[in-house]
Amino acid sequence: xxxxxxxxxMLATFGLPWLFAIVLPxxxxxxxxxxxxxxxGEYYDPGRAERISEGSxxxxxxxxxxxxxxxxxxxxxxxxxxxxxxxxxRASPDQxxxxxxxxxxxxxxxxxxAHIGEARNGPDxxxxxxxxxxxxxGKEISAEQWVYLxxxxxxxxxxxxxxxxxxxKSTCPSKRSLFDQVPLYQAGDDALxxxxxxxxxxxxxxxxxxxxxxxxxxxxxxTLGQPLPKDWTFTREAPKAE
Amino acid sequence: MSETPSTTDIHDIELRSSIDRSLRHPVMFxxxxxxxxxxxxxxxxxxxxxxxHAPEFLDCISWIDAGKVDAAHLSALVYGWGCQAAFGMIIWxxxxxxxxxxxxxxxILVAGHLWNLIIMVGIVTILAGQGSGVTLMAFPSYIWVSLxxxxxxxxxxxxxxxxxRDAGHVxxxxxxxxxxxxxxxxxxxxxxxxxxxxxxxxxxxxAVAAWFKSGVFLLFLLPTALASAYxxxxxxxxxxxxxxxxxxxxxxxxAFLGPWAGFQRLMGAPIxxxxxxxxxxxxxLILIPALAVGLNILKTIQDQKELAAQSPSLRxxxxxxxxxxxxxxxxxxxxxxPAIKMTQxxxxxxxxxxxxxxxxxxxxxxxxxxxxxxxVTRREWLSSRFITWHFFLSLYAVASIVCCAIIGxxxxxxxxxxxxxxxxxxxxxxxxxxWGITIAWAFLLVANFVFCLHLxxxxxxxxxxxxxxxxxxxxxxxxxxxxxxxxxxIGSVNA
Numbered sequence: 001x002x003x004x005x006x007x008x009x010m011l012a013t014f015g016l017p018w019l020f021a022i023v024l025p026x027x028x029x030x031x032x033x034x035x036x037x038x039x040x041g042e043y044y045d046p047g048r049a050e051r052i053s054e055g056s057x058x059x060x061x062x063x064x065x066x067x068x069x070x071x072x073x074x075x076x077x078x079x080x081x082x083x084x085x086x087x088x089x090r091a092s093p094d095q096x097x098x099x100x101x102x103x104x105x106x107x108x109x110x111x112x113x114a115h116i117g118e119a120r121n122g123p124d125x126x127x128x129x130x131x132x133x134x135x136x137x138g139k140e141i142s143a144e145q146w147v148y149l150x151x152x153x154x155x156x157x158x159x160x161x162x163x164x165x166x167x168x169k170s171t172c173p174s175k176r177s178l179f180d181q182v183p184l185y186q187a188g189d190d191a192l193x194x195x196x197x198x199x200x201x202x203x204x205x206x207x208x209x210x211x212x213x214x215x216x217x218x219x220x221x222x223t224l225g226q227p228l229p230k231d232w233t234f235t236r237e238a239p240k241a242e
Numbered sequence: 243m244s245e246t247p248s249t250t251d252i253h254d255i256e257l258r259s260s261i262d263r264s265l266r267h268p269v270m271f272x273x274x275x276x277x278x279x280x281x282x283x284x285x286x287x288x289x290x291x292x293x294x295h296a297p298e299f300l301d302c303i304s305w306i307d308a309g310k311v312d313a314a315h316l317s318a319l320v321y322g323w324g325c326q327a328a329f330g331m332i333i334w335x336x337x338x339x340x341x342x343x344x345x346x347x348x349x350i351l352v353a354g355h356l357w358n359l360i361i362m363v364g365i366v367t368i369l370a371g372q373g374s375g376v377t378l379m380a381f382p383s384y385i386w387v388s389l390x391x392x393x394x395x396x397x398x399x400x401x402x403x404x405x406x407r408d409a410g411h412v413x414x415x416x417x418x419x420x421x422x423x424x425x426x427x428x429x430x431x432x433x434x435x436x437x438x439x440x441x442x443x444x445x446x447x448x449a450v451a452a453w454f455k456s457g458v459f460l461l462f463l464l465p466t467a468l469a470s471a472y473x474x475x476x477x478x479x480x481x482x483x484x485x486x487x488x489x490x491x492x493x494x495x496x497a498f499l500g501p502w503a504g505f506q507r508l509m510g511a512p513i514x515x516x517x518x519x520x521x522x523x524x525x526x527l528i529l530i531p532a533l534a535v536g537l538n539i540l541k542t543i544q545d546q547k548e549l550a551a552q553s554p555s556l557r558x559x560x561x562x563x564x565x566x567x568x569x570x571x572x573x574x575x576x577x578x579x580p581a582i583k584m585t586q587x588x589x590x591x592x593x594x595x596x597x598x599x600x601x602x603x604x605x606x607x608x609x610x611x612x613x614x615x616x617x618v619t620r621r622e623w624l625s626s627r628f629i630t631w632h633f634f635l636s637l638y639a640v641a642s643i644v645c646c647a648i649i650g651x652x653x654x655x656x657x658x659x660x661x662x663x664x665x666x667x668x669x670x671x672x673x674x675x676x677w678g679i680t681i682a683w684a685f686l687l688v689a690n691f692v693f694c695l696h697l698x699x700x701x702x703x704x705x706x707x708x709x710x711x712x713x714x715x716x717x718x719x720x721x722x723x724x725x726x727x728x729x730x731x732i733g734s735v736n737a
Contacts, residue, residue: 001490006417009494010424014461017501017520018432022450025514026436029443060375061368063309067294069587073510078583080510082661105445105512113376113437113451114444116511120587120658121294123665155297171297171669173308177371208371 032105055215056111058208062175068125069117072103072221085131086124088221095134107221122172130220135160141193147213148192148205151175156194178209257341258617264343265334266618268350272330273611274701275358277694279322280604284690286315288683295676305369313380314368319599320458321381321389322361327607328466329354329396332419334614335473336400339416340407346399353395360388376437376447378455383438390430397423414489415469421497422465429457445513449505456504456521459598460496460528464566467606468496468535471559474613475542478556479549484541492534499524499531507591509582518582525577532570539563552713554629555613561637562605569597572648584655589672589679593647600686601640608632608693615697616712621705623712628696630714635689642682650675 059065072080072087081087087100103126108114136143149157154172187202194203205213292299293308300306337344364381367373373380401423404416433454437447476483483489505521543550543560550556575581576590585591612629616622623629650672657668699705
């Protein structure tokens with residue numbers, strides 16, 4: 001093999017995939033817009049709170065994506081839509097519509113990188129915010145407080161759905177670096193409702209904690225109350241156990 | 243040394259020893275500091291794995307909490323140990339193969355210190371929660387840019403050496419070295435540009451990061467390991483490579499498939515649909531180069547089993563190559579669409595990563611280190627027992643990690659597909675495999691602590707002054723007490 005053949009071979013074998021799998025898809029995905037909900041041109045807008053990008057970055061920095069995914073795969077690639085309420089809320093007396101759906105490219109807008117996730121040692125978080133808000137509604141702990149309590153001590157908070165403590169199950173780390181301990185008089189409304197507070201002190205989320213919680217609560221990848229467009233639907237029947 | 247001097251090749255020996263002398267400091271620096279990162283990376287891996295099933299473990303220290311410590315673990319292992327071991331191998335192999343002394347060892351040494359400094363800053367940044375937030379490229383962007391610059395400072399000289407080599411046959415190891423040298427800056431540069439520098443779609447940033455992570459192994463660490471295997475197997479056995487054509491085929495098969503791999507991690511995510519399929523197909527087909535290269539090297543050392551048992555370099559290299567074939571087989575089985583559907587978000591991917599980084603690359607790198615270090619320090623390894631421990635603990639521990647991760651991952655995935663079971667049950671089912679992985683990391687830590695200590699003693703030039711290499715077995719001494727003198731090194735001149 002001559003040196004020239006070697007370089008030409010390298011250019012072909014590496015350059016082509018580089019062009020067709022990296023550069024062109026990158027350019028194609030860059031121009032992507034929000035999908036239209038209907039023919040009249042109403043755009044699907046995730047309507048997420050501001051500062052998502054910062055919260056998303058903290059999510060990555062804290063390594064949440066090591067154990068949590070954020071993708072609801074189409075049924076050919078996995079049965080995520082049928083697993084619990086990962087894909088959205090199921091129909092129930094309080095919630096007439098079944099809002100489950102697969103992930104769309106626009107779900108990740110405003111983030112620097114999509115946190116697809118490495119493993120599912122914890123549940124998928126695509127619709128985490130939606131679930132917590134729905135199930136914490138009307139309870140004494142607000143959705144936001146629930147997220148703070150969970151981040152502070154995952155094994156010390158009751159599950160939002162069935163009100164059961166999950167001490168044996170959860171292997172989620174407690175992210176204490178997202179919280180500060182302050183004297184009680186400085187605490188304000190955000191003080192965590194902890195039973196084991198030190199006398200005269202309270203625990204409040206710091207800036208990073210607030211942004212991460214804001215981001216987590218913004219994870220709502222269903223249809224925001226709109227009817228599901230036709231081409232987003234999928235087989236509602238869960239696959240039978242083999 | 244392996245060669246018996248005679249009048250004809252006395253010039254050769256002088257040339258080789260002057261090459262070794264010119265590279266002594268950078269090569270030893272890369273290997274020694276790499277081995278310290280290896281120990282650190284394994285320690286972090288132990289902590290990370292323990293936290294997956296025992297979340298209260300070291301819970302009081304918030305800068306090593308789960309998530310951050312995972313990223314720090316893989317970064318230390320790949321960029322602290324993997325890249326530095328590869329640098330040591332590349333500069334030494336390229337100098338020996340082009341028969342050129344290194345004239346820039348001072349610059350390389352300085353660059354090596356910079357590399358360590360940058361990795362250290364990067365790891366601290368990750369643990370402080372100030373990383374990039376990109377899962378597979380956890381260092382912040384300025385760390386990646388500086389790594390690219392320092393990489394060029396380290397490896398440019400090897401390219402120059404290749405360019406000014408005396409005309410003649412280019413050996414198969416040199417293709418791999420040259421290809422790895424060119425691929426790495428290309429993938430790193432592209433990843434920096436597409437993930438950090440340009441505003442693209444967040445999904446494509448994730449896809450490019452996955453492609454980069456896969457590329458670091460398939461297009462940089464693996465070619466370096468194979469270059470070393472193609473160098474050592476014929477060198478130690480004194481036989482030519484079994485088949486030149488198969489070597490050529492294996493090289494181009496890897497070059498053809500490697501750049502497509504990585505996207506299979508995003509199967510099911512809404513990116514252009516051919517990408518994950520192309521990635522999965524490339525990973526399935528990796529079996530072809532694995533078989534071609536693996537069988538070619540194994541054929542080369544066939545009939546020399548005794549030598550492979552005695553020589554530490556050959557024993558480690560052979561094991562690494564066998565694990566490469568196993569990597570190919572597992573990759574073939576675990577990257578079909580139904581298998582990805584089941585194992586995409588489980589321990590399985592981690593198991594394959596560790597098999598690649600520790601099983602394939604590191605074992606080959608250890609083989610190279612056991613060969614190179616005595617030559618550049620002009621001292622022999624102190625203890626064959628240390629080497630034996632390192633070998634068996636490494637092999638069994640990495641096998642345990644890979645088996646636990648892959649089987650645990652499949653069980654995790656099966657649980658996920660069984661919709662009649664709640665999610666919690668599935669997480670519990672795999673936790674005993676998590677325990678297995680943690681315990682195996684502890685054994686690996688012991689193995690590499692021994693290795694690191696041994697290597698640091700060699701770095702301090704405390705190795706044996708002897709003309710007989712350290713071998714792993716003594717065969718058939720003539721009397722029960724062996725002959726007088728060097729009892730450890732009877733009857734063989736090869737290492």
